[in-house]
Amino acid sequence: xxxxxxxxxxxxxxxxxxxxxxxxxxxxxxxxxxxxxxxxxxxxxxxxxxxxxxxxxxxxxxxxxxxxxxxxxxxxxxxxxxxxxxxxxxxxxxxxxxxxxxxxxxxxxxxxxxxxxxxxxxxxxxxxxxxxxxxxxxxxxxxxxxxxxxxxxxxxxxxxxxxxxxxxxxxxxxxxxxxxxxxxxxxxxxxxxxxxxxxxxxxxxxxxxxxxxxxxxxxxxxxxxxxxxxxxxxxxxxxxxxxxxxxxxxxxxxxxxxxxxxxxxxxxxxxxxxxxxxxxxxxxxxxxxxxxxxxxx
Amino acid sequence: xxxxxxxxxxxxxxxxxxxxxxxxxxxxxxxxxxxxxxxxxxxxxxxxxxxxxxxxxxxxxxxxxxxxxxxxxxxxxxxxxxxxxxxxxxxxxxxxxxxxxxxxxxxxxxxxxxxxxxxxxxxxxxxxxxxxxxxxxxxxxxxxxxxxxxxxxxxxxxxxxxxxxxxxxxxxxxxxxxxxxxxxxxxxxxxxxxxxxxxxxxxxxxxxxxxxxxxxxxxxxxxxxxxxxxxxxxxxxxxxxxxxxxxxxxxxxxxxxxxxxxxxxxxxxxxxxxxxxxxxxxxxxxxxxxxxxxxxxxxxxxxxxxxxxxxxxxxxxxxxxxxxxxxxxxxxxxxxxxxxxxxxxxxxxxxxxxxxxxxxx
Numbered sequence: 001x002x003x004x005x006x007x008x009x010x011x012x013x014x015x016x017x018x019x020x021x022x023x024x025x026x027x028x029x030x031x032x033x034x035x036x037x038x039x040x041x042x043x044x045x046x047x048x049x050x051x052x053x054x055x056x057x058x059x060x061x062x063x064x065x066x067x068x069x070x071x072x073x074x075x076x077x078x079x080x081x082x083x084x085x086x087x088x089x090x091x092x093x094x095x096x097x098x099x100x101x102x103x104x105x106x107x108x109x110x111x112x113x114x115x116x117x118x119x120x121x122x123x124x125x126x127x128x129x130x131x132x133x134x135x136x137x138x139x140x141x142x143x144x145x146x147x148x149x150x151x152x153x154x155x156x157x158x159x160x161x162x163x164x165x166x167x168x169x170x171x172x173x174x175x176x177x178x179x180x181x182x183x184x185x186x187x188x189x190x191x192x193x194x195x196x197x198x199x200x201x202x203x204x205x206x207x208x209x210x211x212x213x214x215x216x217x218x219x220x221x222x223x224x225x226x227x228x229x230x231x232x233x234x235x236x237x238x239x240x241x242x243x244x245x246x247x248x249x250x251x252x253x254x255x256x257x258x259x260x261x262x263x264x265x266x267x268x269x270x271x272x273x274x275x276x277x278x279x280x281x282x283x284x285x286x287x288x289x290x291x292x293x294x295x296x297x
Numbered sequence: 298x299x300x301x302x303x304x305x306x307x308x309x310x311x312x313x314x315x316x317x318x319x320x321x322x323x324x325x326x327x328x329x330x331x332x333x334x335x336x337x338x339x340x341x342x343x344x345x346x347x348x349x350x351x352x353x354x355x356x357x358x359x360x361x362x363x364x365x366x367x368x369x370x371x372x373x374x375x376x377x378x379x380x381x382x383x384x385x386x387x388x389x390x391x392x393x394x395x396x397x398x399x400x401x402x403x404x405x406x407x408x409x410x411x412x413x414x415x416x417x418x419x420x421x422x423x424x425x426x427x428x429x430x431x432x433x434x435x436x437x438x439x440x441x442x443x444x445x446x447x448x449x450x451x452x453x454x455x456x457x458x459x460x461x462x463x464x465x466x467x468x469x470x471x472x473x474x475x476x477x478x479x480x481x482x483x484x485x486x487x488x489x490x491x492x493x494x495x496x497x498x499x500x501x502x503x504x505x506x507x508x509x510x511x512x513x514x515x516x517x518x519x520x521x522x523x524x525x526x527x528x529x530x531x532x533x534x535x536x537x538x539x540x541x542x543x544x545x546x547x548x549x550x551x552x553x554x555x556x557x558x559x560x561x562x563x564x565x566x567x568x569x570x571x572x573x574x575x576x577x578x579x580x581x582x583x584x585x586x587x588x589x590x591x592x593x594x595x596x597x598x599x600x601x602x603x604x605x606x607x608x609x610x611x612x613x614x615x616x617x618x619x620x621x622x623x624x625x626x627x628x629x630x631x632x633x634x635x636x637x638x639x640x641x642x643x644x645x646x647x648x649x650x651x652x653x654x655x656x657x658x
């Protein structure tokens with residue numbers, strides 16, 4: 001009876017179960033389930049033993065958790081004559097990935113910078129031709145590239161594949177860097193020229209430090225693209241140096257013996273891990289980089 | 298000796314002529330303002346002088362040296378930009394020293410110069426900060442500092458105050474003028490702001506469509522505009538014009554439909570008075586009211602249509618000879634719409650232009 005005179009303060013609490021909320025969260029929930037369920041099945045299956053899998057209940061959690069399939073997928077699963085699992089493919093992929101990503105980003109960033117700040121006669125045409133490359137289906141160029149690589153003596157080598165990845169990354173990466181650098185005020189470039197910095201001086205001292213977010217974006221695009229590549233890997237290399245994706249395919253699609261679903265699931269998860277980790281680590285920078293350039297300055 | 302000499306400078310993009318055969322001779326220690334509406338080529342000209350744009354024809358000499366094809370950094374110039382253009386990832390000190398390090402100036406010399414410039418511009422306390430942590434005025438000081446540390450004889454300013462608010466702009470304007478007095482260096486300054494041009498310049502070059510219309514002292518530009526464009530462009534509010542006929546006889550007169558002005562004492566250039574169609578321009582500031590009007594002035598009675606009080610003075614709009622006519626009165630004068638006033642001005646100290654060529658006569 002003491003609190004009789006206190007008038008409620010602040011806005012009235014709103015009901016949670018409005019029609020709008022039910023629609024909104026209902027949709028989100030369904031979509032989330034749609035994407036999470038397969039992942040759940042994969043993880044659960046990869047932790048089961050084969051006898052348990054044969055029971056056929058794919059949604060049931062494992063009765064007995066075992067990491068044996070993971071170990072097998074990584075180190076002893078057989079593809080053809082090699083029985084050292086995905087580990088070989090992993091290291092191959094790393095060896096392909098690092099030079100491809102580094103090379104393509106370095107070249108594309110210099111391209112973008114030069115196209116914006118050091119315009120030359122025909123630079124617009126050059127850029128248009130380069131962009132055109134982004135619209136041609138890869139499949140069209142497979143055979144010509146086979147011939148090119150053969151003539152260069154790079155067919156079936158790691159460096160051949162690195163070259164292919166670098167070249168195919170060029171259109172979209174150059175576009176990305178060009179757009180970013182063209183959002184940098186031109187006067188900054190002029191000021192640096194008056195301060196006596198040259199082409200590389202301006203690139204390294206002025207432009208590069210300002211472009212960190214876009215470098216992260218380019219890196220994520222390239223790492224996921226190259227890591228997930230299957231087509232080029234299977235065509236331009238040979239079995240010893242197959243990237244992880246090709247190796248994964250060979251494990252999953254091998255026809256001899258029993259299909260080991262748990263090993264296949266573990267192998268697939270292992271292959272997808274690298275891009276996933278990258279997203280989690282650099283997600284924030286990624287968003288910032290995508291948004292950068294939208295607002296000038 | 299001339300500090301900056303421009304000979305027949307022409308800039309073309311394909312078939313479009315941006316700058317057309319410009320000639321300019323800027324003396325040592327002179328403060329030259331390039332004034333014009335946007336798109337007139339004033340900033341382009343500055344970029345050409347700086348070496349940031351390659352010119353199509355002509356020559357540029359700075360400090361007696363032909364620098365037409367020299368790199369911007371080798372021309373002995375410092376430049377300040379409208380957007381400050383400070384390197385965002387460097388501290389103020391880094392911004393000031395970037396050019397010196399590129400030029401391989403010895404370390405002690407760099408320290409000495411930075412200290413000196415920081416003292417002149419009073420930015421000592423800001424040296425360790427990044428540009429993002431500075432206000433607009435501070436940023437522009439740093440940008441000026443970056444030009445000063447180069448210790449060159451010619452400074453180029455590209456609308457340096459346009460991004461600042463009105464009060465700060467006025468303050469920095471004074472500072473720039475004092476700085477110029479102190480350094481005695483040549484300054485070429487681009488602006489579209491008449492007040493800046495009038496207050497700062499030793500000489501003003503009024504530009505239009507890539508051509509210098511008039512290159513003269515602020516006074517000359519204001520009182521003896523060389524053509525109708527300059528007359529109209531300079532002055533706020535702009536000049537009042539009457540279209541009519543110049544008749545050179547026993548006494549020289551200028552007559553419109555309704556009005557006749559005696560312009561016998563007008564100072565004609567070169568040719569003297571020749572009868573032709575012409576326009577006569579009266580500055581709003583040249584008009585007197587009330588009892589102070591001298592005998593030889595043109596005088597008439599008008600009725601006030603609109604009053605714009607501006608504090609220090611009052612702008613009065615009226616009709617004269619069928620044309621809109623505005624003039625300035627003392628800010629304390631109490632006039633209101635509908636009032637009858639006697640006004641007068643001296644047609645002989647006006648500006649007259651040939652109606653066809655629009656040149657001064």
